[in-house]
Amino acid sequence: MAEHAGRRCCLGWDFSTQQVKVVAVDAELNVFYEDSVHFDRDLQEFGTQGGVHVHEDGLTVTSPVLMWVQALDIILEKMKASGFDFSQVLALSGAGQQHGSVYWKAGASQVLASLSPDLLLHEQLQTSCCLDRGSGANSPHHTGPLQPSRTLLRVPPSGISSWDVMPPGDAGKACFSISDCPVWMDSSTTAQCHQLEATVGGAQALSCLTGSRAYERFTGNQIAKLYQQNPEAYSHTERISLVSSFAASLFLGSHSPIDYSDGSGMNLLRIQDKVWSQACLGACAPHLEEKLGLPVPSCSVVGAISSYFVQRYGFPPGCKVVAFTGDNPASLAGMRLEEGDIAVSLGTSDTLFLWLQEPTPTLEGHIFCNPVDPQHYMALLCFKNGSLMREKIRDELASSSWSEFSKALQSTEIGNCGNLGFYFDVMEITPEIIGRHRFSAENHEVSAFPWDVEIRALIEGQFMAKKIHAEGLGYRVKCKKKFPQGLQRLPRSLRSEPSRE
Missing domain, CATH: 3.30.420.40 (ATPase, nucleotide binding domain)
Known part of the structure; x- marks a missing residue:
């Protein structure tokens, strides 16, 4: 008492x-x-x-x-x-x-x-x-x-x-x-x-x-x-x-x-x-x-x-x-985001919270009035293929081991030598699409990648999609270090990999 x-x-x-x-x-x-x-x-x-x-x-x-x-x-x-x-x-x-x-x-x-x-x-x-x-x-x-x-x-x-x-x-x-x-x-x-x-x-x-x-x-x-x-x-x-x-x-x-x-x-x-x-x-x-x-x-x-x-x-x-x-909105306020900030919540679905000054409403995502500053706005983007998609690729290619998954990331170059992949095993929200789509450095669609290339393609593709759709709502990426929520869902190597910005 x-x-x-x-x-x-x-x-x-x-x-x-x-x-x-x-x-x-x-x-x-x-x-x-x-x-x-x-x-x-x-x-x-x-x-x-x-x-x-x-x-x-x-x-x-x-x-x-x-x-x-x-x-x-x-x-x-x-x-x-x-x-x-x-x-x-x-x-x-x-x-x-x-x-x-x-x-x-x-x-x-x-x-x-x-x-x-x-x-x-x-x-x-x-x-x-x-x-x-x-x-x-x-x-x-x-x-x-x-x-x-x-x-x-x-x-x-x-x-x-x-x-x-x-x-x-x-x-x-x-x-x-x-x-x-x-x-x-x-x-x-x-x-x-x-x-x-x-x-x-x-x-x-x-x-x-x-x-x-x-x-x-x-x-x-x-x-x-x-x-x-x-x-x-x-x-x-x-x-x-x-x-x-x-x-x-x-x-x-x-x-x-x-x-x-x-x-x-x-x-x-x-x-x-x-x-x-x-x-x-x-x-x-x-x-x-x-x-x-x-x-x-x-x-x-x-x-x-x-x-x-x-x-x-x-x-x-x-x-x-x-x-x-x-x-x-309470999440944006609770994380103390400021103008130009971005927060990524890594979960079953991945969610982006953005602080915007001049929003550009589109058919994807949401623009809300900012709960902290009524003169500004916040944006919300939800990606359905989040942690379950990452875990599925881990199980398929890395023997269900985040350690093996991390080794694959460490063995491949940032940028994946131009190889790009998008992975939607369930119907995605942003955008509405399903299936696994892989593209070579020559921009040709291919049916498969080597296992280590596939793992990097998954991670880079997910975060590239987040960046593209965030910019579509009016967000401009700045060189500020941010820490995603849900980091425990990712392998250690991904948590520590340097930013390309």
């Missing part, structure tokens, strides 16, 4: 796909407390796998909104039991999985403003899905039964879709129009994407306007699907939040605004002037602007913490709630 007492701090929250996590950071930026709730492990009653419900169509992917709320309850109660001194918390902020959306039912704002400190949050925000079987099974968007929910909720009969509307007044304080919310893994909105692009003049026009062409996971297209397939649920919605602004709303006790940076991942925000695009709003659903509210800069203080947290946990009334943002 003494360890957590009398230490002025800020709290950082992460509402990610698989868990909710908190860290406490003191004035010297030391992390002295952290905890998490893993959805699949700690909240098994919601029946998620990887934190989500994958529906029968294989395209619709959702998460139970109350699961996120209950995870927050659990962490706060654990902090309280450990003796954490909430009175020393000066401010809090956080991140949420990008693109996911939450639909607050009419009357939810009154519930948020009048929470009882005697009850947990999820007990007061609980929803009910008590509908007759036919309304769900016959709905045009039905994709399968709702997964088992929290025992304190009334579980819908088999055949009721998680996107079915809950009638007004049902369950008293039901606060959400739909109980399972679409998340970034959802790919069920292709028709809505085509509709949006057609409305504004095509994919490139939409990219110039909002920073990205239409993507199925982007929130505007998810909203359009809900409006088209369940207009009753949409009409009963008073506010639509992103996962980030939803989390901030819980702490604020009122609807928190969407921030510029996370709002850039909706296909709705004009990234140049940072207002909602009327053309995009109109293409998605009516009265959408009033349901979204006005966006704010990502560094905005959106208000003081709700009296609920003051009374139940002992937060100081002056504790500031800073706008939450998306997980990708």
Whole structure:
């Protein structure tokens, strides 16, 4: 208890796909407390796998909104039991999985403003899905039964879709129009994407306007699907939040605004002037602007913490709630990138984060408003064939040994004597292409390389592609040394090889 007492701090929250996590950071930026709730492990009653419900169509992917709320309850109660001194918390902020959306039912704002400190949050925000079987099974968007929910909720009969509307007044304080919310893994909105692009003049026009062409996971297209397939649920919605602004709303006790940076991942925000695009709003659903509210800069203080947290946990009334943002913008801020910087995250998919001053939106990648400097931008590029592709070549050619893989790199020259390869065993995102493609120094396509040439061709090809696509978005490579995330996924020789810039 003494360890957590009398230490002025800020709290950082992460509402990610698989868990909710908190860290406490003191004035010297030391992390002295952290905890998490893993959805699949700690909240098994919601029946998620990887934190989500994958529906029968294989395209619709959702998460139970109350699961996120209950995870927050659990962490706060654990902090309280450990003796954490909430009175020393000066401010809090956080991140949420990008693109996911939450639909607050009419009357939810009154519930948020009048929470009882005697009850947990999820007990007061609980929803009910008590509908007759036919309304769900016959709905045009039905994709399968709702997964088992929290025992304190009334579980819908088999055949009721998680996107079915809950009638007004049902369950008293039901606060959400739909109980399972679409998340970034959802790919069920292709028709809505085509509709949006057609409305504004095509994919490139939409990219110039909002920073990205239409993507199925982007929130505007998810909203359009809900409006088209369940207009009753949409009409009963008073506010639509992103996962980030939803989390901030819980702490604020009122609807928190969407921030510029996370709002850039909706296909709705004009990234140049940072207002909602009327053309995009109109293409998605009516009265959408009033349901979204006005966006704010990502560094905005959106208000003081709700009296609920003051009374139940002992937060100081002056504790500031800073706008939450998306997980990708938060990564750029957390890595302290500056103008001209680039960060590479090496994982199952490789991701590039770029700080841009003058972006050039294209059909590949994404341009977001910069979360640190609202006058600048950030770019995000994702490459699907990342570590698994490297590991596959390692297994095929280097006896599953990174040591042998490293020897091959050390035995070949930088530039690979002009031999070049691109390796996409699964359909790539940037660009959309599949297959292994090898080119000799004479620019002839060949069917195979010697094993050591193949290994260098893989690595150089991957990073050449990253450089080319980054420059396509307006980035200019500078001679600055950067350290990729996920270096443990690469052989030691690649980590230490000198830059060619």
